[in-house]
Amino acid sequence: MTSSYIEPKSHLVDLFRQAVRHVAPDSEITIDLERPKQASHGDFACNAAMQLARSLKRNPREVALQIIAALPSSDLVEKTEVAGPGFINVFLKARAKQALAGHILARGNAFGSTDLGRGERIQVEFVSANPTGPLHVGHGRGAAYGASLANVLAFAGYNVHREFYVNDAGRQMDILALSTWLRYLELNGQKIPFPGNAYQGDYVKVMAEGIYALHGDKYARDASHILAGLPDAGTDPESHLDGLIANAKRLLDQDYAYIHGYALEEQLGDSRNDLTEFGVVFDQWFSERTLHDAGLIDRIVADLQQHGHIYEQDGALWFRSTAFGDEKDRVVKRDNGIYTYFAADIAYHINKFERGFSRVVDIWGADHHGYIPRVKGALKAAGQDPERLEVALVQFAVLWEGGQKKSMSTRAGQYVTLRDLRREVGNDACRFFYVLRKSDQHLDFDLDLAKSQSNENPVYYIQYAHARIARVLEAWGGDPADLAEADLDRLEHAQELALLNRLAEFPEICANAAADFAPHSVAYYLKDLAADLHGLYAACQFLVDNEALKLARLALIAATRQVLRNGLTLLGVSAPEQM
RNA sequence: GCCCUUGUAGUUAAAUGGAUAUAACAGACCCCUCCUAAGGGUCAGUUACAGGUUCGAUUCCUGUCGAGGGCGCCA
Numbered sequence: 001m002t003s004s005y006i007e008p009k010s011h012l013v014d015l016f017r018q019a020v021r022h023v024a025p026d027s028e029i030t031i032d033l034e035r036p037k038q039a040s041h042g043d044f045a046c047n048a049a050m051q052l053a054r055s056l057k058r059n060p061r062e063v064a065l066q067i068i069a070a071l072p073s074s075d076l077v078e079k080t081e082v083a084g085p086g087f088i089n090v091f092l093k094a095r096a097k098q099a100l101a102g103h104i105l106a107r108g109n110a111f112g113s114t115d116l117g118r119g120e121r122i123q124v125e126f127v128s129a130n131p132t133g134p135l136h137v138g139h140g141r142g143a144a145y146g147a148s149l150a151n152v153l154a155f156a157g158y159n160v161h162r163e164f165y166v167n168d169a170g171r172q173m174d175i176l177a178l179s180t181w182l183r184y185l186e187l188n189g190q191k192i193p194f195p196g197n198a199y200q201g202d203y204v205k206v207m208a209e210g211i212y213a214l215h216g217d218k219y220a221r222d223a224s225h226i227l228a229g230l231p232d233a234g235t236d237p238e239s240h241l242d243g244l245i246a247n248a249k250r251l252l253d254q255d256y257a258y259i260h261g262y263a264l265e266e267q268l269g270d271s272r273n274d275l276t277e278f279g280v281v282f283d284q285w286f287s288e289r290t291l292h293d294a295g296l297i298d299r300i301v302a303d304l305q306q307h308g309h310i311y312e313q314d315g316a317l318w319f320r321s322t323a324f325g326d327e328k329d330r331v332v333k334r335d336n337g338i339y340t341y342f343a344a345d346i347a348y349h350i351n352k353f354e355r356g357f358s359r360v361v362d363i364w365g366a367d368h369h370g371y372i373p374r375v376k377g378a379l380k381a382a383g384q385d386p387e388r389l390e391v392a393l394v395q396f397a398v399l400w401e402g403g404q405k406k407s408m409s410t411r412a413g414q415y416v417t418l419r420d421l422r423r424e425v426g427n428d429a430c431r432f433f434y435v436l437r438k439s440d441q442h443l444d445f446d447l448d449l450a451k452s453q454s455n456e457n458p459v460y461y462i463q464y465a466h467a468r469i470a471r472v473l474e475a476w477g478g479d480p481a482d483l484a485e486a487d488l489d490r491l492e493h494a495q496e497l498a499l500l501n502r503l504a505e506f507p508e509i510c511a512n513a514a515a516d517f518a519p520h521s522v523a524y525y526l527k528d529l530a531a532d533l534h535g536l537y538a539a540c541q542f543l544v545d546n547e548a549l550k551l552a553r554l555a556l557i558a559a560t561r562q563v564l565r566n567g568l569t570l571l572g573v574s575a576p577e578q579m
Numbered sequence: 580g581c582c583c584u585u586g587u588a589g590u591u592a593a594a595u596g597g598a599u600a601u602a603a604c605a606g607a608c609c610c611c612u613c614c615u616a617a618g619g620g621u622c623a624g625u626u627a628c629a630g631g632u633u634c635g636a637u638u639c640c641u642g643u644c645g646a647g648g649g650c651g652c653c654a
Contacts, residue, residue: 034597037601038598045597047596050635051634053634085597085634172654315652331651340652340653341654366584366648366649367649368649369649370650372583393583395584398647438592442646442647444591458602464615465618471614471615472614520593521593521594527603528601538610
């Protein structure tokens with residue numbers, strides 16, 4: 001049965017290509033077949049005649065007739081006709097559609113996958129949140145989008161590497177370490193004003209308690225003079241904070257690394273655990289610190305300096321990004337001798353290409369858009385092709401609750417965590433809700449709606465279709481192998497043929513989702529597919545007395561179940577057997 | 580001021596440059612003796628404005644008006 005299946009679209013593209021070559025030997029148009037929205041326009045429509053009309057200086061309908069005349073005959077085609085301004089509509093024989101059900105059952109989990117990527121190594125870096133506190137709902141969107149995109153790319157034949165960049169070397173981590181230590185000192189009875197721009201969240205206190213439980217007062221220091229000589233917290237809070245960090249490092253000496261490391265491991269572990277529960281897994285967690293330790297940043301900066309892309313001014317080193325279209329030059333090494341985040345990022349991206357990825361995708365929050373020209377500029381300066389880096393910007397998820405926008409600040413400890421959201425709404429609804437919007441579209445995440453109406457979330461509509469099929473097959477109780485032998489030409493009902501057409505679209509949907517970085521189109525497709533199934537469910541009885549018809553219909557819905565499952569898997573949503 | 584995203588039914592959103600612009604929710608009705616009504620069916624309702632490119636524009640370009648966000652020797 002499988003061997004007899006011919007994929008209609010590529011078959012037709014081939015036929016049209018031959019016909020066009022005959023009608024207009026010199027033209028270079030690409031054959032484009034689309035699936036008309038209206039059934040009366042056939043199963044496929046070709047616009048080649050309209051594309052050729054100009055160069056041939058002839059009426060498009062006339063050209064269409066010539067193309068049809070030149071079209072090689074095919075067992076799949078029922079009829080062709082010229083319609084509208086010059087479309088060629090193709091109607092397939094029922095047999096050409098029916099065989100699909102058997103093909104899907106034979107292909108199983110692989111149905112819908114393609115060879116678009118040809119095994120090309122592509123890296124997708126996403127989330128990459130600072131490990132300075134719990135992930136919040138904004139990170140959730142990047143996680144859901146990145147994971148789904150990576151799945152879709154893998155399904156389209158790319159060799160995908162999923163990576164999380166760990167910012168474990170920067171000032172933010174120092175602030176977290178300081179915050180933790182100050183809370184720890186409070187446990188030891190020391191009253192030190194806790195800076196307003198340090199991390200306020202309760203998880204900081206939890207870490208301090210953890211350290212105290214493990215080591216008692218081992219890390220206590222007399223900090224009564226810790227504020228001495230520091231800039232006033234009210235007038236210059238950032239310098240005040242930096243002064244505190246410097247004092248903490250001096251007072252703790254070697255022990256500072258322990259506090260820092262403890263906080264890092266705790267927060268990173270928390271994020272990893274959170275993401276794993278969310279179905280988001282990474283092949284690699286790449287440490288920023290290793291870039292510093294391995295001297296990679298020194299090497300890259302020296303290299304760029306040697307080629308005249310870096311100059312010194314006001315005691316700092318500047319990258320001449322204006323030479324690559326950026327609006328101003330950027331500091332890579334501050335006058336205090338510390339590399340900026342940007343310097344590490346240049347090294348990181350060069351490192352990505354040195355690891356052999358031919359394409360690199362960064363998924364960033366939209367607030368980083370101004371960052372793109374300087375990173376691409378740095379890649380170009382370093383002799384890499386900036387076109388191989390693609391940045392997908394994910395717009396913010398703005399949270400609404402009680403009709404009010406919730407402001408979120410990690411440092412102020414004022415936000416809804418991803419974990420809380422998942423527990424309220426459920427992982428499946430979360431994953432689906434997040435990717436239901438185009439990534440570059442602002443997402444208003446109405447918390448009340450997501451919580452209170454979670455049963456009306458479209459994800460349940462799709463899952464219900466899957467569960468319904470599972471229950472019917474269970475009620476049947478027969479041998480699935482019998483379905484492979486089903487006499488599929490029994491499928492003649494209009495709703496059955498409509499469903500077959502929908503199933504046939506799945507591979508194209510997946511391929512386009514990969515090419516456009518648009519996993520949301522899979523979500524929309526699944527809604528349509530579920531609607532077709534529910535429509536058929538209402539219109540036709542599956543478990544009928546006629547054995548041949550029953551097997552054919554069961555084969556059709558079993559194929560539908562397979563496609564629902566394949567699509568939901570791409571989105572990281574479960575496909576329940578019953579609800 | 581500069582940059583990014585965006586403007587589609589009452590609301591939230593779809594639509595590789597294609598034919599009569601899709602859905603969901605909200606609204607008005609109808610359908611369980613039947614494999615799960617978390618379902619199906621009927622009705623009403625949309626491309627901000629002005630130009631341009633094109634056989635053909637929601638889509639591409641320019642402008643106007645409106646919305647959201649970003650613009651540190653922070654990360």
